[in-house]
Amino acid sequence: MGQQLGWGRRYLMVRPDHFRIDYVINPYMSTQDQPDPELAMRQWSSLRLAIIDAGGEVEVLDQRPDSPDMVYAMNLGLATAPTEEAPGGRAMLSHMRFEPRRKESLTAAAWFTGHGFALDRTGGEGVGPHFESGDAFFFGDSLVVGYGPRTEEDALKHLATGWNIRVRGLRITHEGMYHLDLPFCPIDSTHALVYPPALDAASQAELFGIVPDPIVLTDEEAFAFSGNSVVVNDTVIMPACSTRLHDILTGLGLRVVVLDLSEFHKGGGSVRCMTNPLDFDLAAASVVGGEVVLPS
Numbered sequence: 369m370g371q372q373l374g375w376g377r378r379y380l381m382v383r384p385d386h387f388r389i390d391y392v393i394n395p396y397m398s399t400q401d402q403p404d405p406e407l408a409m410r411q412w413s414s415l416r417l418a419i420i421d422a423g424g425e426v427e428v429l430d431q432r433p434d435s436p437d438m439v440y441a442m443n444l445g446l447a448t449a450p451t452e453e454a455p456g457g458r459a460m461l462s463h464m465r466f467e468p469r470r471k472e473s474l475t476a477a478a479w480f481t482g483h484g485f486a487l488d489r490t491g492g493e494g495v496g497p498h499f500e501s502g503d504a505f506f507f508g509d510s511l512v513v514g515y516g517p518r519t520e521e522d523a524l525k526h527l528a529t530g531w532n533i534r535v536r537g538l539r540i541t542h543e544g545m546y547h548l549d550l551p552f553c554p555i556d557s558t559h560a561l562v563y564p565p566a567l568d569a570a571s572q573a574e575l576f577g578i579v580p581d582p583i584v585l586t587d588e589e590a591f592a593f594s595g596n597s598v599v600v601n602d603t604v605i606m607p608a609c610s611t612r613l614h615d616i617l618t619g620l621g622l623r624v625v626v627l628d629l630s631e632f633h634k635g636g637g638s639v640r641c642m643t644n645p646l647d648f649d650l651a652a653a654s655v656v657g658g659e660v661v662l663p664s
């Protein structure tokens with residue numbers, strides 16, 4: 369098995385005090401199917417506790433009443449562990465594709481700054497490309513970024529040159545897999561859960577070049593949000609796990625914790641969407657001047 373990931377021990381979560389489905393911006397959402405607030409709060413607490421139980425840390429941010437999707441904290445920005453130039457870490461703020469989510473960035477900017485992160489952005493209202501951090505993961509020697517439905521291709525350049533890192537883009541073509549954190553989940557330094565049908569043909573080939581030991585999800589696993597999981601030390605926290613997947617993961621020496629997050633699936637997100645790692649290792653992808661590798 370590969371080595372444990374160098375990140376994923378410290379997370380930001382947003383308490384679902386104002387979680388509703390007010391608008392529809394992905395195929396899972398319907399204003400006719402509202403989350404039960406008490407059940408959602410219990411499910412959210414079970415996730416927070418599972419992360420702590422696995423040895424992780426959780427920072428909690430209050431939800432803005434005007435931002436029902438803010439509970440999907442993964443999209444608030446891409447944050448790194450401290451670096452030499454940024455002793456509090458860096459954060460690339462999201463520039464959300466859809467207007468109803470843009471106010472979240474105001475609160476996120478204040479939170480990151482208040483917690484010592486040096487803040488960067490790919491753009492703001494009407495300026496610069498959209499970037500949603502649910503599309504971005506450090507894996508291997510690069511930052512892997514999904515683009516298409518949410519993040520725009522131009523954002524990859526900003527990330528690469530802004531942070532002097534290698535960025536590998538994957539074009540997402542499946543509307544049900546609108547963020548990279550749905551079809552791609554790093555498990556350790558060599559393994560990742562992957563769902564290739566989310567991507568165009570060239571990006572599928574690129575994906576298999578990026579991941580030395582891919583664990584390919586079935587349609588059923590992918591649409592049960594199994595790819596939207598997190599790994600904390602030796603524990604995989606998942607919203608669903610087939611017997612097949614369970615055998616593979618425990619075979620790698622991992623402990624599997626399955627949580628019911630039904631209420632959050634109504635907004636189109638699960639474990640990963642609700643948790644934003646604050647400790648990505650920027651150095652792992654560093655290259656002077658930055659570099660963007662697109663699928664060919």
Ligand SMILES: NC(=[NH2+])NCCC[C@H](N)C(=O)O
Pocket residue numbers: 393394397437440442443469502547549550635636637638640641642
């Ligand atoms: N990281 C994620 N995939 N988050 C899910 C976000 C869900 C939210 N309703 C949206 O469409 O933006």
